[in-house]
Amino acid sequence: MRPSAVRLLNILVPIKRAVDYAVKIRVNPEQTGIDLNVKHSMNPFDEIAVEEAVRIRERLKDAVKSIKVVTIGPPKSAETLRTALAMGADSAVHVEIPESAPAPEPLGVAKTLKALIERQKEGVDVVIMGKQAIDDDAGQTGQMLAGLLGWSQATFASKVVVDPEQKVVNVTREIDGGLEELRCKLPVIITTDLRQVHLQPRYASLPNIMKAKKKLVEKLTAAELGIDLTPRLETIKVTEPPKRVGGGKVANVDELLAKLKEAGITGKRA
Numbered sequence: 001m002r003p004s005a006v007r008l009l010n011i012l013v014p015i016k017r018a019v020d021y022a023v024k025i026r027v028n029p030e031q032t033g034i035d036l037n038v039k040h041s042m043n044p045f046d047e048i049a050v051e052e053a054v055r056i057r058e059r060l061k062d063a064v065k066s067i068k069v070v071t072i073g074p075p076k077s078a079e080t081l082r083t084a085l086a087m088g089a090d091s092a093v094h095v096e097i098p099e100s101a102p103a104p105e106p107l108g109v110a111k112t113l114k115a116l117i118e119r120q121k122e123g124v125d126v127v128i129m130g131k132q133a134i135d136d137d138a139g140q141t142g143q144m145l146a147g148l149l150g151w152s153q154a155t156f157a158s159k160v161v162v163d164p165e166q167k168v169v170n171v172t173r174e175i176d177g178g179l180e181e182l183r184c185k186l187p188v189i190i191t192t193d194l195r196q197v198h199l200q201p202r203y204a205s206l207p208n209i210m211k212a213k214k215k216l217v218e219k220l221t222a223a224e225l226g227i228d229l230t231p232r233l234e235t236i237k238v239t240e241p242p243k244r245v246g247g248g249k250v251a252n253v254d255e256l257l258a259k260l261k262e263a264g265i266t267g268k269r270a
Contacts, residue, residue: 010126015047019034042080046133087204105138110148127142157171169188
């Protein structure tokens with residue numbers, strides 16, 4: 001009896017258009033959020049996820065059938081998808097929301113990704129995504145998606161080794177005490193960490209940028225996926241932190257104690 005052929009891997013990489021990491025964040029005049037009229041780019045953690053997906057294909061060669069990127073955002077998010085396509089992804093999905101719509105919350109994003117995965121006729125074996133977005137720093141979407149799908153998950157990954165024949169993936173992750181290695185069955189959700197220093201995201205070359213313009217980008221809406229992205233949380237007010245007041249120097253301990261008493265800080269006996 002001949003052995004059955006190994007199923008080719010399909011990788012999905014969710015990415016997000018966020019305020020560029022080098023931009024100084026300012027609160028908008030209405031104090032409803034940050035000023036978005038600034039430079040945007042792909043979330044740095046997601047850049048690493050795209051790079052990891054491309055490198056997995058470079059290592060496994062023909063064992064990877066496709067790399068698809070997906071984003072949920074306004075029309076301008078299409079630029080971010082094109083960047084990922086120029087880095088090496090094969091196709092993209094844009095779940096488009098109005099420019100004026102509030103940013104989707106992690107649970108809404110996870111439900112949207114779940115619905116999108118269930119639409120894929122050839123299935124999805126590995127989802128690789130950034131551990132968090134640098135705009136809200138929530139760090140929840142990957143874990144929520146794994147919970148909704150009932151899939152294995154490995155978060156804060158610093159090294160990923162996929163074995164398509166055994167249908168497992170070994171993930172090294174950094175923890176407070178050092179390194180931890182997880183062995184997960186496919187399908188799996190992996191979130192990437194900036195500590196993957198060996199994964200310097202590649203720059204898209206001009207030829208690849210031109211090729212990316214011809215790659216397929218499917219457009220959908222949340223309604224077509226049966227998802228309601230209405231936020232569950234309401235932001236009352238956003239303000240900048242108070243400016244730090246300059247410190248002062250004291251000549252001795254007695255002067256330090258006097259300053260602390262003036263500030264209303266007193267010690268308690270043990």
